[in-house]
Structures are given as C-alpha cells and as structure tokens.
Amino acid sequence: MAIVNTEFIKNISCSGKFNASACMSCGTCTALCPMEINTLPRLMFRHVMLGLESKVIENTENVFSCLLCKMCEESCPSNVHIAENIKCIRQYINQEIFKLGRS
Amino acid sequence: MAVPIKHVLGILVDNLIKRGNVLPLSRRNSVNWAKGLNIPMGGKTVIYTGLMYQLMPSIIAMEKISSKFADSWISNFYGVGRMVNKVVNISHFMTWTNAAERAKFDSTLRNIACLLQVAGVDFGYLYGKEMYAGALVHDEGINDVFEAHAHKVYERLKKHNIEQVITVDPHTTNMLKSVYPEIIKDYQLEVKSYLEILAESSLKPMKTLEQEIVIHDSCVYARYEGIIDQPRQLLENAGAKIIEPINTKNMTYCCGGPVESLFPTKARIIADKRIEQLASAGDNSVTMCPICLVNLRSAAMKRNVSVKDISEYLVETYCDQTNTI
Numbered sequence: 254m255a256i257v258n259t260e261f262i263k264n265i266s267c268s269g270k271f272n273a274s275a276c277m278s279c280g281t282c283t284a285l286c287p288m289e290i291n292t293l294p295r296l297m298f299r300h301v302m303l304g305l306e307s308k309v310i311e312n313t314e315n316v317f318s319c320l321l322c323k324m325c326e327e328s329c330p331s332n333v334h335i336a337e338n339i340k341c342i343r344q345y346i347n348q349e350i351f352k353l354g355r356s
Numbered sequence: 357m358a359v360p361i362k363h364v365l366g367i368l369v370d371n372l373i374k375r376g377n378v379l380p381l382s383r384r385n386s387v388n389w390a391k392g393l394n395i396p397m398g399g400k401t402v403i404y405t406g407l408m409y410q411l412m413p414s415i416i417a418m419e420k421i422s423s424k425f426a427d428s429w430i431s432n433f434y435g436v437g438r439m440v441n442k443v444v445n446i447s448h449f450m451t452w453t454n455a456a457e458r459a460k461f462d463s464t465l466r467n468i469a470c471l472l473q474v475a476g477v478d479f480g481y482l483y484g485k486e487m488y489a490g491a492l493v494h495d496e497g498i499n500d501v502f503e504a505h506a507h508k509v510y511e512r513l514k515k516h517n518i519e520q521v522i523t524v525d526p527h528t529t530n531m532l533k534s535v536y537p538e539i540i541k542d543y544q545l546e547v548k549s550y551l552e553i554l555a556e557s558s559l560k561p562m563k564t565l566e567q568e569i570v571i572h573d574s575c576v577y578a579r580y581e582g583i584i585d586q587p588r589q590l591l592e593n594a595g596a597k598i599i600e601p602i603n604t605k606n607m608t609y610c611c612g613g614p615v616e617s618l619f620p621t622k623a624r625i626i627a628d629k630r631i632e633q634l635a636s637a638g639d640n641s642v643t644m645c646p647i648c649l650v651n652l653r654s655a656a657m658k659r660n661v662s663v664k665d666i667s668e669y670l671v672e673t674y675c676d677q678t679n680t681i
Binding site: 287288313314317318320321322323324326327339340341342343344345346347350351353354355 | 361362365366369373494495496497498499500501504575579580606607608609610612614615618619622626629
C-alpha cells in the first residue's frame with residue numbers, strides 16, 4: 254500500500270524551482286534517456302507530485318544515475334526543467350536521508 | 357552491489373569543506389602546467405582552469421579503485437573510510453597519480469595558453485590562489501555546501517580584482533557563467549570559454565589541418581551554454597573537414613562521465629555507446645571537455661579509434677610549436 258505524504262512536494266520544491274507539474278506525461282524524456290531507466294525522469298516526477306515519498310526513496314540509485322545531460326529537456330514539449338528537478342530531488346535525499354551538508 | 361552513494365558523496369563533501377577540493381591535488385600539481393610560461397600573476401583578465409584538467413589524473417586513479425570495489429565486499433567499508441578521511445586524508449592515497457598522465461593533462465593547458473597568446477589576448481593566472489568551482493557538489497545536489505564554496509571562489513576573484521575570466525572546460529564555464537550569478541548577489545564577472553575568445557579573434561592558421569575530424573559536443577557546452585559553432589569554426593578555418601556523428605550539436609550524446617564516481621559500470625556502458633556512434637562516423641574524434649576525454653578515451657582504446665582534446669588539433673595549426681610560450 255502506498256502512503257501519501259502531502260507535504261512531500263512542498264519539501265522538495267527547491268525554492269519554487271521544481272516545475273514538473275507542467276509535465277503532460279508524454280514520455281519523450283524516458284524514450285530519449287541514454288540511461289534507459291524506466292523510472293527516469295517522468296515516473297519519478299509523478300511519484301513526487303503524488304506525494305509517494307517511499308517510492309522516490311526506493312529509487313535513490315536511479316535519482317543519482319541521471320547524467321544531467323539534458324537530452325530529454327531539449328525535446329520536452331512542456332519545457333520542464335528536468336535536470337533542475339532531478340537536482341531538487343537529490344537535494345532532498347542528501348538532506349533528509351543521507352544527512353549530508355554543512356551542519 | 358553498487359558503491360554506497362551516501363558515503364562516496366560524503367567523502368567528496370568532506371574534502372571540499374576541509375581541503376577546498378573534492379579530491380586532493382597538491383599546489384605543485386595544480387600549477388605545474390604553467391612552469392616556464394611567464395604568465396603574470398593576477399590581472400584584470402585571467403585564464404581560469406578551475407583545476408579540472410589537473411584533477412583528471414586523480415579522478416582516473418580514484419575510478420580504477422572504485423570500479424574494483426563497486427561489486428565487492430569492500431564497498432561495505434566506505435562508511436569507515438569516510439570517518440577516517442575526516443582526520444587522515446586517505447583519498448590522497450587512493451588518488452596516487454601517474455606522472456605521464458599528469459604531463460598529458462598539463463600539456464592541454466599549455467596548448468590553451470599558447471593559443472590565447474597567439475590570439476593576442478592579454479591574460480594572467482592566479483596560480484595557487486585558483487580554486488575548484490564546485491561543479492560536482494552542485495550536480496549532486498548538495499546545495500548548502502556548494503553555495504558556501506561558490507561564495508568563497510567569488511570572494512577570492514574579487515579580492516584579486518579580476519574582471520574577466522577565460523575558462524578552459526565546460527563545467528567551470530557553466531558554474532561561473534550561469535550558476536554563480538543565480539546564487540551570488542550583484543555578481544560581476546565576465547566569463548567566456550577560451551573557444552569563444554579564440555573564435556572571436558582573428559587567429560590565422562599557420563598550417564593546414566588536412567584531416568577529417570568527428571566532433572563530440574560536450575552536453576554542457578552545447579545544451580547548457582549554447583557553445584556549438586565556435587569549435588567547428590576554429591577547426592574549419594584551419595582546413596579540417598568536420599564530420600557530424602549521429603547525435604550532434606544540441607542533440608549530442610553524453611560520454612557517461614557524470615555518473616563515473618558513483619556508478620562506474622553504468623558510465624562505461626554509456627561511453628561505449630557513444631564511441632560506437634563516433635567510430636561509425638570516422639576514426640579521429642575530438643572532445644572539448646576533460647571528463648568527456650577521459651571517459652571516451654578508455655572506450656576508444658577498445659575500438660582502436662582516436663579521441664583527442666580539441667586544443668591538441670588547434671595548437672598544431674595555430675601555434676608555432678617551435679616557439680611556444
């Protein structure tokens with residue numbers, strides 16, 4: 254059973270930079286991705302928007318597998334800032350799960 | 357089992373906070389490339405290496421070790437390694453570098469300095485005062501550490517009254533040109549890649565490059581910074597015939613380098629795919645990023661094709677090598 258965390262999207266918002274809500278789920282990004290990972294990036298953004306924190310955490314390796322090469326972003330019809338969004342998810346995992354940072 | 361993400365990132369972060377760089381690099385190895393070139397210290401315009409080419413031998417050494425550990429029981433001890441690394445610089449021992457590799461990457465920087473000089477650019481260098489720009493921690497999303505580091509780098513540049521920097525690799529270019537202005541208030545620094553500077557100059561070839569060259573665009577130059585035409589212009593002006601591979605310009609294909617530190621096996625698969633694309637276009641490829649160079653070079657050896665840094669071709673045609681600076 255999936256547990257929905259309604260605060261998750263707010264916590265990941267990355268000072269308002271996270272813009273996956275513009276995604277219309279066409280899947281062009283996933284088809285173009287050199288890494289060929291099914292959850293990257295479209296499904297990962299869906300998990301974030303639905304508040305499925307555990308699904309995102311389960312996929313930590315995939316989040317850090319993104320090359321940030323922006324091949325997907327170049328062809329995104331909705332101009333989603335995909336690489337920036339991935340960095341926002343990384344930031345959340347680093348801070349909340351890995352406890353990495355200055356403090 | 358992959359290498360543990362948390363601990364690998366932790367080591368890089370600890371190194372950046374404690375030692376000013378993600379991997380250890382001695383002052384001597386940072387500035388050795390400039391030996392004998394008589395580049396003045398500081399000035400309004402400086403060449404900014406961001407230590408990227410100098411770091412490559414350490415990155416190669418580190419990756420050799422991490423790819424061995426990635427699938428072994430030793431990866432369980434990364435956490436212990438991180439604890440020890442806080443006190444004793446163990447990454448220093450893990451990144452024992454090869455002198456021939458160091459000489460190779462130093463020569464790239466010497467080539468770039470020679471090209472700028474021939475183009476009539478008046479520039480200085482910050483020598484041991486130059487700092488790594490922080491691209492790796494930025495990309496991995498360790499924002500507070502990155503932002504604090506970026507401010508330090510900018511303060512250092514301002515302290516030396518630098519007004520313009522000439523960058524030599526795409527990652528440092530992107531940091532100083534596009535990322536820093538977003539996080540630093542009243543940011544005032546003109547940033548250009550040496551490829552832009554050379555393309556704007558009236559550089560004339562001394563020797564014709566009668567060669568077919570397959571061009572591999574860096575993702576960061578092409579898609580983040582829109583630097584696509586300049587390398588082509590410089591090679592074509594010298595007489596080279598540019599061959600475009602299947603994925604090129606704004607649709608270029610990644611070299612795999614960005615995931616090398618965490619997932620070396622995945623990085624190699626991507627590099628092999630890209631080399632296959634480049635090799636089917638021709639035998640001689642050119643890169644303009646040290647990370648692309650390192651990743652593609654090992655994949656190229658298996659295919660018996662050549663991958664060179666663009667500066668190697670440019671110096672051959674635009675600089676009188678018997679009279680280099």
